[in-house]
Amino acid sequence: MPSQYRPQLLGWIDDLDKGSKNISGADDRLLYANDNYCAFLRKTSSDQVFYLCIFTIVFIGLIPTIYLGFSLLSDLLYKNESLMSLVIIIGQIACFLAIYISIPEIYQNLFTRRGCPIIFNRKTNKVYINESYFFNFTSFKNPIHFLQPNKKRIKEYDWTDLHGVVVHNFSTYSLNTTILMVCEPGTHKTIDHVLLDPLRNGIGSYQVWGWVNNFMCFNDLISLNDGKYTWEQETPFKKDIIQDQGWPEWMVEAFNALSPEHLTEIKQKYHVQ
Numbered sequence: 001m002p003s004q005y006r007p008q009l010l011g012w013i014d015d016l017d018k019g020s021k022n023i024s025g026a027d028d029r030l031l032y033a034n035d036n037y038c039a040f041l042r043k044t045s046s047d048q049v050f051y052l053c054i055f056t057i058v059f060i061g062l063i064p065t066i067y068l069g070f071s072l073l074s075d076l077l078y079k080n081e082s083l084m085s086l087v088i089i090i091g092q093i094a095c096f097l098a099i100y101i102s103i104p105e106i107y108q109n110l111f112t113r114r115g116c117p118i119i120f121n122r123k124t125n126k127v128y129i130n131e132s133y134f135f136n137f138t139s140f141k142n143p144i145h146f147l148q149p150n151k152k153r154i155k156e157y158d159w160t161d162l163h164g165v166v167v168h169n170f171s172t173y174s175l176n177t178t179i180l181m182v183c184e185p186g187t188h189k190t191i192d193h194v195l196l197d198p199l200r201n202g203i204g205s206y207q208v209w210g211w212v213n214n215f216m217c218f219n220d221l222i223s224l225n226d227g228k229y230t231w232e233q234e235t236p237f238k239k240d241i242i243q244d245q246g247w248p249e250w251m252v253e254a255f256n257a258l259s260p261e262h263l264t265e266i267k268q269k270y271h272v273q
Contacts, residue, residue, distance in 0.1 A: 005181045005188050009167050013176065016164035020219045021210030029197060029208050030227035032237040037121040037255045038215050038227070039241065040208060042131075042195055043109075052109040059102040066095050107132070117241055118196065119255055122216045124263045125159040126254065127180075129194060130247050154248065157194070159216060161185055164196065164209050175199040178209050248272075 003012045031039040069092045076085045119128040131153050162180040177199055182192035197208040214222045224230075229237040242252060250270035257263040267273070 003165060005163060005165060005183060005190050007190060009165060009179060009181075009193070011167040013166045013168055016166065016178070016206070016209050018164075018213055018216075020217050020221070021206075021213050022221075027207055028228075030211065031117055031241060032227050032229040032231075032234065033215065033222075033224045034231045034234060034256075035224065036123055036258065037119055038212070038224075039117045039119050039237070040196070040212070041116075041228075042118055042198065043116045047198070048109045051105060055102045055105040055109070059099060059106060062095050062099050062102070066092060066099075069095065118194070120159070120212055120216060121255060121257060122218065124254070124257045124260050125216070126257075126263065127157040127159055127162060127194075128155070128251055128255070129157075130154045130245060130251075152246065154246065154251070156251065156254075157182060158185070162194070163188075166206070175201060178206075 002008055003015050005015065028044075029041045031041050033039070069088055073085060073088045073092070076088060116129075116131045121127075161183050163183060165179050165181055166176050167179060168176050177195070178197040180194040180196050181190045182194060183190055196212075200207070211222055211226075213219075238252070248270075250266055250272050253270075254263055254266050257266055
């Protein structure tokens with residue numbers, strides 16, 4: 001059965017249901033949680049360094065490969081070798097696609113700071129992100145966005161419009177990633193997507209999704225002290241993770257909004273629409 005969210009992501013495995021979960025674990029991804037909000041790490045330093053090196057090597061290796069490909073193609077066309085020329089052309093297209101994928105990965109891993117946290121407020125049902133990226137979901141619809149990238153995405157989402165899916169990375173290690181599909185209200189039409197939990201083995205990809213759902217449902221199965229910072233360490237958490245990272249002042253205050261009405265007051269205070 002295909003995903004109910006359209007367009008379907010490549011490597012889709014499963015759509016995830018919302019609600020209280022028995023499979024739940026913050027693992028090392030939870031940074032901080034209190035009675036109002038929780039913050040999850042989405043990029044570890046080791047992952048950033050590893051993937052930055054991998055994609056940089058791929059990118060550097062592709063440049064001479066493409067150059068040699070064009071040189072070889074020129075010779076083959078001169079000798080009227082149609083079949084081999086077609087093979088080289090297909091290979092060149094594959095190389096350009098690999099570069100198209102590598103550049104955003106290099107950019108994101110190079111400029112992502114302090115784990116690129118995602119914030120969930122369970123009293124307002126809002127989700128906040130602040131991330132560096134080279135292109136987003138709209139790039140697949142209109143590739144021109146790739147050439148004119150927005151370098152920062154700072155957004156507030158409604159939890160009701162976010163739906164979890166699991167995708168795999170097609171490797172022999174069977175690593176799965178949890179993605180939040182951003183849908184138009186009341187529909188399954190996807191307009192964007194947000195990374196939640198990257199590259200986990202097997203059932204591990206469901207752990208963070210379960211923890212977040214239990215948190216949003218006010219379920220006692222979780223502990224607010226599961227994270228790197230305990231609930232009373234909000235000040236050091238904000239100093240280490242949030243401060244000087246470009247989070248709008250109103251948004252930082254909105255992390256602790258106690259109700260939708262309180263959130264409205266905060267936005268009015270900062271003249272946010």
